[in-house]
Structure formats: structure tokens, C-alpha cells
Amino acid sequence: MVKILNKEVQNYINANLNIDLHTLLLKKSPFPEVSMQEIVQQIKGKQVAERKFPFLLKEGIVFPPQLSLEQASSEKTALYKSEILKGKKFIDMTSGFGIDAYYLSQNFVDITLVEQNTELLETVENNWNILGKKARFINKKLEDFLRENQEHFDTVYLDPARRDQNKNKVFLLEDLSPNILEIQAQLLSISNQVVIKLSPLIDLKYLISVLPQIFRIDIVALKNDVKEIVIFLSNETYHAITCNAVNLESGESTFSFTFGEEENAQSEYSEPEKFIYIPNNAILKAGIFNLISEKFELKKLHPNTHIYTSDQKKESFPGRIFEMDIIDSKSVKKKEQFNIIAKNYPLKPEEIKKKYGLKDGGSHYLIFTQSKKGKIILKSV
Structure with missing residues (x-):
């Protein structure tokens, strides 16, 4: 990571932001200790950040591989979720590139990020230092953390990986990583509010059938493109499941209803x-x-x-x-x-x-x- 942040390397990246990346990959890197693949990864990251999370267009920010960029929430959808959640202790148990964690933790004092990918977590820690954001960074598998953890949190957040070992997209909860169905009881034992971001393609009736602790579902669209389904779980008893159909940056009001009204x-x-x-x-x-x-x-x-x-x-x-x-x-x-x-x-x-x-x-x-x-x-x- 230190090598990619070298001033000459960064100048080269910034000078090639608009060049054809396939052409660039065919060239030899001008820097012996930084490959052209690493350079192109940073260029792709900056291009994605420009439309998806522009707050990261700062000197010293490092971008992860394409897959982590794809699954990361946009700044707009993360900001929407941040306006809902507040408390003292927040934990993101699958932090990934940390976009959701950065915004969701705005209304919390004590912030913990768990991520099993060492390089990805180091990238996030570097970026948070650049942004002046403090957190506790834990490099562990989620299952290991749950087994060892003794803390209780106001909010637990997860964004499970939605690709299998062959990098094919998956949608059912039992196919995600981690398997939400296997760990839901453990999650609710360390927090009374568990928030999970899921694919926009997932079926709502299926969710309710396999997760009886759901009390809220938010369908979040951005400019009329549904980006994610966000579900809220709790140990408390609710008489009805609240649903919110949200269309960000459209000027339209959120439409709220209870599941079953239809x-x-x-x-x-x-x-x-x-x-x-x-x-x-x-x-x-x-x-x-x-x-x-x-x-x-x-x-x-x-x-x-x-x-x-x-x-x-x-x-x-x-x-x-x-x-x-x-x-x-x-x-x-x-x-x-x-x-x-x-x-x-x-x-x-x-x-x-x-x-x-x-x-x-x-x-x-x-x-x-x-x-x-x-x-x-x-x-x-």
C-alpha cells in the first residue's frame, strides 16, 4: 500500500484517469515495485468513486479490487441508512470497503469494523485515517468473532457477500457469506437491532418466511433504480412489519405500509x-x-x-x-x-x-x- 501512495505513482494515476484501461494494461509499468494491474485498480477505483462515493476523492485514499467496489453501497444509499440509526455502540461485521460503516457510524460513539480480508481492512483503516475517522478494526472471520465476543452493541450491521466460490451471484440467505440463517440467533444475542443489506432481487415474502424476527423492510431505490433491500431484526415483538418504499433523489415521498395490507x-x-x-x-x-x-x-x-x-x-x-x-x-x-x-x-x-x-x-x-x-x-x- 505504501508503494501505491508514492507521489510519482499517484501523479501517474491522476494523469491517466481518462485513458483506455485495456490499452494501459498492455503497457509496462514505469515503476518497478508497482504493477500496471495495481495502477489500473486505482484508476478504476477513482472512476467508480466519482459517481458512487465522491467523498473518497482525496489524496492518500486507496481503492480495493473491482468486486469490493461493486458491492459497496453508494454514498447516497449509505447516507439514507445513517439517518435511521443511532446509539452508542455500532459494529459492522462484514465491513468490506467500509462505505456503509463510515456513514452509519455518524450517530454512534464506539465503532467497530470486522473484516476477514486483511488487505481490504488495511485499505479501509488507511482511508479512515485520511478522513479523520476513528474506529476499532478487527481482522477476523465473522464466525470467529461471534464465538469470542463478549460485548453487546446497540446496532449490528451486515452486508453479506453475494457471490459464491465461483464468483456467481447468489440471492438466498443460506447461500450468502455469512449464512444469515445459521447466525441470526447469535446476532440477536449481542444486539437488539440487527440491520442487513441484501440484493434488490431478493423476494420479500421469502425473507419474512425464513426470518421471523423481521420488523422492518426498506426498499431503497436511487433515481428509480432499486439498489438494495434493507431488513431490520429485533428480539422485541412487533404486531406488524413496517415496509418503506424509498426513491432517493426523485423528489417523491417515501410510501410506508405494513406487510399484508396488499x-x-x-x-x-x-x-x-x-x-x-x-x-x-x-x-x-x-x-x-x-x-x-x-x-x-x-x-x-x-x-x-x-x-x-x-x-x-x-x-x-x-x-x-x-x-x-x-x-x-x-x-x-x-x-x-x-x-x-x-x-x-x-x-x-x-x-x-x-x-x-x-x-x-x-x-x-x-x-x-x-x-x-x-x-x-x-x-x-
Whole structure:
């Protein structure tokens, strides 16, 4: 690590931030003690940091291999979680690159990071020293730490590795590292609040079926891209599981509900009225299609079309709102420019553009979908 921080090496890295990395890898390193692979790793790290965690774009910061960068939370999602958690003692038991730990520990006094990868933990410790952040760094396997630990924490945090030994992505809790199902009792024996970050692809009903101590689930999207599922476990008894559909940097309010409400909710159906609503992806991930209809007094177009409509505009709806008219397919003229949306429709947007000879983009929208009466085309006003 000391070698990569050499001033000449750092100057070379900064001078090559925009060069093609494949071309750079074919070159010989100008530094005998630092390989070109190590140099490219730092360049990739800076490129990722620019869009994902810009607070690390400081002199002296070191970046880990690509896999650790991929799983690390973005600055925005980590900041969201930090606003929820507070207390005295915090521990991140799978600290990885430490982005979540850095932000989540803002409201704690005593901070502990556990990481089995020695080189990765040394990288995090170096970076935290640069940032002026203090913590206790423990280089151990999580299982060994749990066996030896005698402390109690206000919050335990984990972000399990989501790749198997062959580096394939895995999603079930028993396939993660560590296996959450095996250690959940141990985790809850050292803290009354265990917070776990999981893949956005994981099934919510599955989680509840295998983790009875869940009392809260947050579906966290950033600019309408679902980034993570965050679950909260506790030894305390809760009568219902609170769920929050969050869409950061969208200007939309968080939609909160209790798990199970969807089963009792009902939708009314209608042909398109003046306003059309498309839920954000956090809502879609939650699967609360009837509940959204009921809560916002909207009508659905079709049981399998998750598009809603009303005559009066519902400003607080968590998603996109359009004022639209139904048009005939003959009204779609070639070479016109539209943003194409296809929902519950046999053709994909690219196929629609090809069929009608449309250009992509512009400020107007065409929605190809179905109501109970059949296929329809909606055009923004």
C-alpha cells in the first residue's frame, strides 16, 4: 500500500484517469515495485468513486479490487441508512470497503469494523485515517468473532457477500457469506437491532418466511433504480412489519405500509381518464399494486397493467404522472420523436419504434399498454 501512495505513482494515476484501461494494461509499468494491474485498480477505483462515493476523492485514499467496489453501497444509499440509526455502540461485521460503516457510524460513539480480508481492512483503516475517522478494526472471520465476543452493541450491521466460490451471484440467505440463517440467533444475542443489506432481487415474502424476527423492510431505490433491500431484526415483538418504499433523489415521498395490507386491498378498474400514473420501481418491487390504487383513490387499467388513472391529479403519487389522451395507431406518424413506454404489451419499446418508424427521445411520451377492453396507445398532452 505504501508503494501505491508514492507521489510519482499517484501523479501517474491522476494523469491517466481518462485513458483506455485495456490499452494501459498492455503497457509496462514505469515503476518497478508497482504493477500496471495495481495502477489500473486505482484508476478504476477513482472512476467508480466519482459517481458512487465522491467523498473518497482525496489524496492518500486507496481503492480495493473491482468486486469490493461493486458491492459497496453508494454514498447516497449509505447516507439514507445513517439517518435511521443511532446509539452508542455500532459494529459492522462484514465491513468490506467500509462505505456503509463510515456513514452509519455518524450517530454512534464506539465503532467497530470486522473484516476477514486483511488487505481490504488495511485499505479501509488507511482511508479512515485520511478522513479523520476513528474506529476499532478487527481482522477476523465473522464466525470467529461471534464465538469470542463478549460485548453487546446497540446496532449490528451486515452486508453479506453475494457471490459464491465461483464468483456467481447468489440471492438466498443460506447461500450468502455469512449464512444469515445459521447466525441470526447469535446476532440477536449481542444486539437488539440487527440491520442487513441484501440484493434488490431478493423476494420479500421469502425473507419474512425464513426470518421471523423481521420488523422492518426498506426498499431503497436511487433515481428509480432499486439498489438494495434493507431488513431490520429485533428480539422485541412487533404486531406488524413496517415496509418503506424509498426513491432517493426523485423528489417523491417515501410510501410506508405494513406487510399484508396488499392482501386486503382492492382496485377499481377504468379506461384511461385525464391523468396516468406509473409507480416508481420501489413500489413495483413491493408488489403493492392494489394498495396503491386504494390509498391514492386511483383506478387501474387492467389487473396485469400496473398503470393507474384519475380525473383529478394526485400530486403526492410516488412515481411518474402524465396528462394523456388515447390515440389511434393510425395517428402515430413515422419519424416522430417520442419516449416509448410498454407495459403489459406484446411488443418491447425497441420493437415498437421499429414497427412505427419512430425516433427515440424528445419531451413527449407514448405508452403502449392494455386496459380491460384491450390494447391501447396513450399520448402525452
